[in-house]
Amino acid sequence: MADGMLLLQAAADTANAYRDFPWIGSRAAVWIAAEVHLMFAAFVLGVPIFAVVAEAIGIFGKDQRYDRLSKEFTRLLLIAYSATAIWGAVFVFLLSTLYSGLWAYLTRIFGPSMWVYVSIFFLESFTLYLYYYGWDRWKYGRAKIVHWCLGILLNIWGTIVMFIADSWLTYMMTPPRDITPQTSPASIKIWHAILNHTWMPINIHRLIGNVVFGGAIVGAYASYRFLASRSDEERAHYDWMGYVGNFIAMSALIVLPFAGYWLGREIYQYDQSLGITMMGGFMSWLWVIQAFLIAVLFLAGNYYLWVGMGRIPGAERYQPYTKWLLVVLVLGALVWGTPHTMIADSRELAAMGGSHHPLLGALGVMSAKNTAVNLMILATFLSFLLYRRANIRPTVPWAKAGTRIQAAMFVIAAGVVLFFGIRGYFVEAIVRIGYSVYQVGAVLACIVFVTLIDVLMARGAQSLGAIQWGKMPPRSQYALFILAVTFTWLMGLMGFARSGIRQHWHVYGVIQDMTPYAATPALGYAAIMISTCVLIFLSLVGFIFWLGGLAEKSTFVPSTVEAPHVGH
Amino acid sequence: MWATNLRIIGVVLGTLALYTLIANKIPQVQSEVPRALSLGANVTPEQLVSAGDQLYHGAGGCTACHGLGTRAPNLLTDEKGQGPVGARCGKREAGKDCKAYLYESLTSPRAYVVAGYEPIMPEMGRILSPQQLWALVAFLESNGGTVDVSASDIPSSTTSTTSTSSTPSAGIAGGSTDPMTIIRGAGCTGCHKINGEGGAIGPDLTHVGSRLSANLIRESILTPDAKIAKGFEKFKGIMPKMFGNQLTAAQLEALVQFLASHK
Secondary structure (H helix, E strand, O other): OOOHHHHHHHHHHHHHHOOOOOOHHHHHHHHHHHHHHHHHHHHHHHHHHHHHHHHHHOOOOOHHHHHHHHHHHHHHHHHHHHHHHHHHHHHHHHHHOHHHHHHHHHHHHHHHHHHHHHHHHHHHHHHHHHHOOOOOOOOHHHHHHHHEEEEEEHHHHHHHHHHHHHHHHHHOOOOOOOOOOOOOOOOOOOOHHHOOHHHHHHHHHHHHHHHHHHHHHHHHHHHHHHHHOHHHHHHHHHHHHHHHHHHHHHHHHHHHHHHHHHHHHHHHHHHHHHHHHHOOOOOOHHHHHHHHHHHHHHHHHHHHHHHHHHHHHOOOOHHHHHHHHOOOHHHHHHHHOOOOOOOOOOOHHHHHOOOOOOOHHHHOOHHHHHHHHHHHHHHHHHHHHHHHHHHOEEOOOOOHHHHHHHHHHHHHHHHHHHHHHHHHHHHOOHHHHHHHHHHHHHHHHHHHHHHHHHHOOOOOEEEEEOOOOOOOOOOHHHHHHHHHHHHHHHHHHHHOOOHHHHEEEEEEOEEOOOOOOOOOHHHHHHHHHHHHHHHHHHHHHHHHHHHHHHHHOOOOOOOOOOOOOOOO | EEEEEEEHHHHHHHHHHHHHHHHOOOOOEEOOOOOOOOOOOOOOOOHHHHHHHHHHHHHOOOHHHOOOOOOEEOOOOOOOOOOHHHHHHOOOOOOOOOOHHHHHHHHHHHHHOOOOOOOOOOOHHHHOOOHHHHHHHHHHHHHOOOOOOHHHOOOOOOOOOOOHHHHHOOOHHHHHOOHHHHHHHHHOHHHEEEOOOOOOOOOOOHHHHHHOOOOHHHHHHHHHOOOOOOOOHHOOOOOOHHHHHHHOHHHHHHHHHHHHHHO
8 A cells, every 4th residue: 555655656756757848859858958058158168268368379479360369259259158048048948847856856956056157157248248348448558468357257257157067967977975865955965966076077177178179169160261261361360260279179189088087087986887887888889989089080180280281381391201190190090999898799799709809809908098099199299299390490509409309209208108008918907007197197298398399499490481371272171170070079979978877867876767768878869969969059150150250350460470380 | 152161061961970870880779777577476487587687688787797707707608617607606605595695796796796806886776676686686597507586585566666765674684683683684794894704894893882882883884984984995985875774773773782782
């Protein structure tokens, strides 16, 4: 009798907790709204970082083109903010009407933080208006510094807003361990819920990811304007802008995996089974797709640099090396994409001859993958270095020795990476995991010290000719589009991984998903959803770009001086 | 300009189509929801094995680790010459038959970590209902052994899929209030030593009453991570948190008083 009453109560609770959405279902509706909102949010959080850095280069480097570049993007932000807010409202309305039980639970815990969120979003919007509309008024002297500080304030508001929203979603993924299905949400302290295992790792990962994303979208915008340019000067301006966007995206991308490792480690520490579901369970194929996407990013980013060397006098000295860099990147990508332990049925296992492929299984382990990705990062850095010094000849007396030291650093870093990669096959897993620190350390040390030597060596260097901005074949611009699409798709894929590891739980281990959509879909369905979201986002961004061009003439400035390399 | 726009659209759509196609060409694995089992009083071993088979290969998520040969022991095939799990489960722990060993391995997996493997298995009692757990036991027994799970092992039907709400109300060890029976039945000795019996993963409980008050002992059983004994910080999170749901009030008090008296 008691059981029957409980069943009736459970049925009543379930009936009140959910509603369905016509045609596509409630899960797909919330998925699209959340994902497109997130993409716009990444755009409006990433581009201000880009804008404030560009403005700083303009102020302190006394280069007006960076200032105007910054303003051009801030103008796009105005429209993008509206789109972010609209999609945010769509998301909240869908969540509160379709998953009202979950919504009530979350608001019971996080209500006060939601009020703070709205207040800061309000402040952020008005800071943005002040930042953009005050651009020409606060243009010189101390007023310009105040204006730049407004840009920093804009970023602070944006970061706080993101941190608050991150606390809600990370709570759903890793609620503190003492919270059980029986815990009343009213008894949960808000700070206890916010300070969950994955809150800070997600914050940092998203912060860096937003910079990557902002750079990629800037690159795509520049390539669109480049292809639409009607004069050489306009083409030169947008060629330069595309280079800057790509440089920022690729530089931040190199750091992103380290934040990803931290997030992954925290997930494992919170609950081993969550980590296993993510890396080795039903999501194991997802990482093969991720490896493919990152290979595309590396190849497209390097291809853009190699093609760009065609417009640099003196670059022909280095072009023969690019084919070897391509070999390293392709081999690295193939190793990185090699599966290791996959879910397979007995028939598949028998066909493969065991749980691992007899030959390729050895390449699927972390020793091989870490080695491959570190060598790919080194190859990409070498591409950038060759690009950077393509049109100069160092004149410092120690130039030859400096170049040899740089070469030795590359060889040592690659040697360390290979040594620990191979040694990793002969030691315990716990020792092997530690080796990745040495590999990453060697690569980062190489990047830092080689760059330092290069900067010192470039002082007073003889120029072999100015970079001929604008003299880029159109195919190079399509590489920037591929980069933007791939970054956006990758963001959707990783969002699916993060959210999907909860499986049939709204709040992992606390509130179960009782809808017909509780099963976490396979990658094929997820890919269709991700592509749909990317298409909606890019269509709207395209519209915003078009509006940006309609609202105001482009801000390119005919230049009489050579546009500098980033980092010079 | 129209030609350029069309080319851009082509590149964007082509890239999206390529990624979508690749993601649809790889093996499609969906994470299923563990379905509630409703097993009647006359359930047959074959029905139990069949239900367990589906759970093992589906929503139970067992194949993510078992069978790969790296993360966890093979269960359906030979493991180090001892045969499949049904053939070896009765020999793993002295005095414990196959059925009891498998059930405890599912509900308290850290009590019996096979040498050479990490204690990574989640407590399946938090994920699956008792019916589902017993179906899994029957399926595992059927691999190289004899199925002796019967309807009498399975508590009365409930459709909930969370163990916390579906734990038998009789409590651990058949509701016994004998402290040592509870300690053994709950698998405490898998980690804690008491009177020379048990493991060394958790603090020795032999003189626990001299260190902790009855209230603190009670708190440690109900919310094990609230206070971690000095020197055992790295094992935080290992002790199961479901004893508050599994022990009856009488059992909990008997256990607390027993431990508090161990000065």
